[in-house]
Amino acid sequence: MNNDKQKDPLTDKVEEKETVKSENKEVLIQDARTGLTVEALKKAILNNLFYVQGKYPEIATRNDYYMALSFAVRDRLLQRWTSSVKQYLEGKNRVVSYLSAEYLLGPHLANNLINLGIYKEMEQATQELGVNLQWLIDKEVEPGLGNGGLGRLAACYMDSLATLEVPAIGYGIRYQFGIFEQDIRDGWQVEDTDNWLRRGNPWEIARRELNYEVKLGGYVQHYMDRDGRYRSNWMPELTVKGVAYDTPILGYKVNTCNALRLWKSEAPKSFDFQSFNSGDYNHAVNQKIICENISKVLYPNDETISGKILRLQQQYFFVSCSLQDMIGIHLRQGEKIEDFNVTFAVQLNDTHPAIAIAEMMRLLLDEHDLEWVDAWRVTTRTFAYTNHTLLPEALETWDLELFGSVLPRHLELIYEINKRFLDEVTIKVYGDHQKISSLSIIGEGPRKFIKMANLACVGSFAINGVAALHSDLLKKTVLKDWYAYSPEKFSNKTNGVTPRRWMVLSNPKLTALISEKIGENWIKHLDELKNLEQYADDPEFQKSWMQVKLEMKQELAKRILGKTGVKVDPESMFDIQVKRIHEYKRQHLNVLHLITLYNRLKQNPKMDMVPRTFIFAGKAAPGYKMAKLIIKLITSVGDLVNNDPDVNHRLKVVFYPNYNVTNAQRIYPAADLSEQISTAGKEASGTGNMKLSMNGALTIGTLDGANVEIREVVGEENFFLFGLTAEEVTQKRNEGYDPYTYYKSNKELKLAIDQIASGYFSHLDDKIFKDLVNNLIYHDPFLVLADYESYVACQDKVSEAFRDKAAWARMSILNTARMGKFSSDRSIREYCDDIWKVKSVPVHLNGDS
Template sequence: MMKKNNPISKVKSKLQEKGLDKQEIQNILIEDARTGLSVEALKRAISNNLFYVQGKFPEIATRNDYYMAVSYAVRDRILKRWVASVKQYLDGKHRVVSYLSAEYLLGPHLANNLINLGIYKETGQAVKELGKELEWLIDKEIEPGLGNGGLGRLAACYMDSLATLEVPAIGYGIRYQFGIFEQDIRDGWQVEDTDNWLRRGNPWEIERRELNYEVKFGGHVQHYTDNNGKFCSNWIPDLVVKGVAYDTPILGYDVNTTNTLRLWKSEAPKSFDFQLFNAGGYNDAVRQKIVCENISKVLYPNDEQEEGKILRLQQQYFFVSCSLQDMLGIHLRQGDKIQDFYKKFVVQLNDTHPAIGVAELMRLLLDKYQLEWEEAWDITTKTFAYTNHTLLPEALEKWDLELFGRVLPRHLELIYEINRRFMDKVTVKFYGDHHKIASLSLIGEGPKKYIKMANLASLGSFAINGVAALHTELLKKTVLKDWYELSPEKFSNKTNGVTPRRWMVLSNPELTALISDKIGEGWIKNLDELRGLEKFAQDQDFQKAWMDVKHQQKVSLSKKILQRLRLRVDADSLFDVHVKRMHEYKRQVLNALHVITLYNRIKHNPDIDMVPRTVIFAGKAAPGYKMAKQIIKLITSIGEIVNNDPDVRDRLKVVFYPNYNVTNAQKIYPAADLSEQISTAGKEASGTGNMKLSLNGALTIGTLDGANVEIRECVGEENFFLFGLNADEVEEVRVNGYDPYSYYNDNPDLKLALDQINDGYFSHLNTDTFKTLVRSLMFDDQYLVLADYQSYIDAQDKVAETFRDKSKWAEMSILNVARMGKFSSDRSIKDYCDEIWKVKPVPVKLKN
């Protein structure tokens, strides 16, 4: 007999009072058990998942068992919204955004989904009543390391904003079994370890084995004429791989819309050759399985060797082919004509990794659906849009023609034909301008011919955009100059943005509460409302509350540094934060030279009055990037000396926080006082770390590079510490001839710092450790580190002087956050929707 004080009994009584019959009451109770958002409903769901899904009871359940049980409970509540969203998209004639990206750096799901569902407190209470702590479980989650840096993090922000803005969208990518490597620091050097993020299971994904597509590689192409006299091609491959879909729901904030992130896993069409196995060929029987599974095995294989290059090309084609086959299947299953494909799907190419999609869609339309060339090309060029993310010519993907033809022989034919038709038009238009004609060609000439993927993307897309105002202008003048002159109407700027849900609400709840207490919660979905903080910028009580929150976050990070590195840092010191991918153009070495300069000032005058400073570095170097690894070693070596020198007396500390990822970024950003955005002007496309740090109250020291330009315009030049050459001046220096050695000779502080590095002061007198790095700076300083050194030192001195005035610093920090509304990924996505994709929101309603 059910007890009267049972919560279910109470709900049942209330429903009976409303006059509902037994079946209606039973349906509501079942629905509440599966998707109810109350504390009681969540407790029941967690307990049921622990028992029925995990097969555990509380006495033997592990921390991971509870994490999985809570996650499944949350996922169940998202599924209701997910199914409703998909059904609504399919029932209507809505255009869907397909985002093709080789990377999605999502971060942990649980806490983010709790915030977007609006049940963080309720879940915390439910878990507490079950004898556990929610934060303890959240910390257990392993984040999917499916990205390398800004590209993947941006894709994740955009997926969040697409759902929050109720825009129908599918994100397509690869379900890498092993993500970006785990970074450890041993003897100061980076050491890579396997990122087996799936080792404890992934409760957020749903395997869709019925959604699988065949992808071909290698072999040759047969040509023939069919009975109607039509010229046809038949690709006979050496290898066929099956792509299986794994779907993850992406829930918007405070809406029902739940979009899909569909990642593809590579498998063999059959597990093994039974006949060969039976005959004793055990290894050969499973060889194809191993070869096929390797394609989605690891994020960005080292491509220094040809095998790595082949695997990377296979990865790109694999996920693009699966994704386009999937889109075409969805479109045709709805009874729509193949000619209207571009009306149903608009496909965004996130950099050049998915650019092979242009040739692949042509292949599918020509070979599978038997369209004529002109019709297929018209559909293709109305389907794709291309986002460029780099100004570095070496980062614009190029594929060796011979290698490409071995992997994708049919696509090589198609690219040649696309190029032939295009070159006919270009030659007429620019007759005699051989340089321009060669620049626009899809095929590059040289010792070895190669395919230019940026050109393929530019030709096959109806829109091309950069990711910051400066970046877009430089694209038009440099790497895509001839494409801009050919088709200026294609070009536009879409400055990057970040989601405030993860990067403020989740990572900095104390600051979120303080802001919301003053101006309400509307800013979480409309970041422009942060402007309401401006009137409190000089309010001393608010300044104190603001800086108390910052200090609280610095104390928290200090504890993590002590726990992780056994290094004690002063939470009252200036937290100077430089966190991003390790690369020469991002100039971590310039920051290191500043640290040495501060250290030398102390050694010269041990009683010097200086602002205590904790300099925090974090970032991963690509496994094959030796110079970036040497910079990490330099930073850690400087820290070894500085952190242990009694003369320093804790006025200067150097921290290298290992294994920089989303989880660790969420700990570091809220604690930052100063944001280091010091790349060589004209090299950074946009940056998003600069936005996240500014939104969390850090002031920026930076060059006029990437989105720094727009951040400075928005927050006010008086609230930004500017230094260094601008992009035009950088180019002028290069044209006039740059002699880094003269800067070394003419600047005593710089000379001393470089001499110390070179003489082994920071490497136990081993003069070989940093020899390559020092020679690069003094004789081949590609990124103008020495040219910007003194300007940077002067700006850092201004930072220290300003930090002494606590009220002024607080005011600048508040204004900085108040004026960052432009840098929401919601704004970015609105711009894409209105100006490129031409899509409208589709609100999703749940049936009671």
């Protein structure tokens, strides 16, 4: 070991750098780029401010400091990332490849500080530099790479894969614009551009040398090669280039740092010089615009043909880039293409990447000259498929003609896959034409269509649901024929969430209280939360627990006032429903209860009622008119209730705008009651239900999705259950469900609906909610009216329970203490053991023993 002395350009001081000799190379350790001490962190921030931002402290802006701090943290991630990659490649370990159209990561800075274990050190470093760390953390714009639960789950899984030291790489799209920024104007949702990249993204690294060509449109030529083999040559109409952008994903207090690799679409030639010289300026850049549109925005509106085409192009674009990248990694290791599945296990997160089955076959057949049997063997040993929906309309399909216009070669391959598969099916289910039709990848009808879930099922070696009830219902409903045909493929992998972001980061006061009692090991081993149970009846611990809850409610109340202008009482019950706005999630059932409470108070002003603050948040899909109408209903009821002096000290309504990861982190810790009220049999799992329970909220819910398992582990007495079961929902529909009879027979329900219909909450405009009201009383596809009476009765029990502060505190503590099962670490362990067959690979840094 020796010491080098170098002069620091900022302080003009001599800095000693410790190095070690390793195979005739000097390896720098614990210097300003990788050290974790307060002094090293300060030095790193100043270096990045000067050398990267081109600023010095006196003229640096808040964003300059944020960028400098982020680059300082990223340097420490990269040290671990390069070590991880090196160790994975040298050990020739099987790598998990996660294909997802969404990743709702949330802001990186604070999460990386926690996972590095240097939050306090960075807090001190910034303080000594005269900068407030929280001020910089609040500056970060979160990546707009997802829409809802699918993206949040993918983010949790990436965190757990790294924390469990599993070799993994996530693949997706680097959307220039996220789903949208939600604003509420005159009570309506208005979509604004989510330009999350406007200030730059310090966490990503452009890998311009990693780029792949993706073909689109055109036609296919067929010919016989010199060896007499039938070959295909795809002649595309358009070729797009996919460029890799890597984001390091660090595990919690480990050296493992995996990559999230996102693809940006570009034109192979961005500027046509000849067109420009001839005066055709638009054509000179036209190719660039067309190609860049593919990764421009998350989920373009697909109500038009052009929107549908763009969505299909997006899905194929990222899948093709990802598979070409994996094949390149595999071959660079000196492996044979026939052994690709030994190197990679590829998980399809829902049907968005299901085209990977056909693309893998194309690459193996057309680019790597495998025979069909060998290519199909590799493909079916590579992919596993996670289903996320029980809604038949949500199982993705593509019009055959549209699909063929975008992916002509893949249409040929799907026909061949389907033909060979149905030959097997016909033998196995002789004479059962219904089952043959059900299993076919090609759907018949006025216009033929491709069933992407069927493509995923036939090409995958494993199929899983995401909650015990969901997996059971998959076998009985949307995938019942697949289960009958290949039962060995099916398993359940109940979703989970990472406690690092959803407890440690979002609820530091509760984290400190828990760790004070049971230590910090629970953060990586969430089952150890059960050690809290011994304190559930301790009056002093209950008092401390509820004081933390009150402080989080006070913080949220301040944010609500600033965001909406509504003043709420932190002592009231915070009744929270935050999730995507959708009819099956039944925000309108919650509103009907809210109106019922309002009417009770108006009819009996002296009624002794537990004060409640109803907090809603969530985005409606831009083209989903009924969901937008539900938002308008919530805000309209809120406008009246919040301004009625007879009730507003006991009842308040808040619609918190622009629900995203950042805002979710602020809302979950403040929740007293978690609304999980979807129609039984409709929610695959849910993850918000887990995050809210982890943070001490009690759940009111149906037996739907993961609610079933949450109720099992927290105890029936600590869960407020109401409503029809999935079996009863099916039975009621089969018997001929008539919502109008419920409307007529319940006075409180009828009054609430009549008020909405009459314009009572909309300045006497009796037309604005007409579609919503008619849908409820004449159709009610999600049985809102059937569950209303049970729901209101259960809410009365919730109010009575809230009066007993000690009993409520006990239930809250037990909800948190019993949530160990719902860590994403547990989910990933099950995937590793049962599906992917991979093991942890601990990573050592240079200089580690």
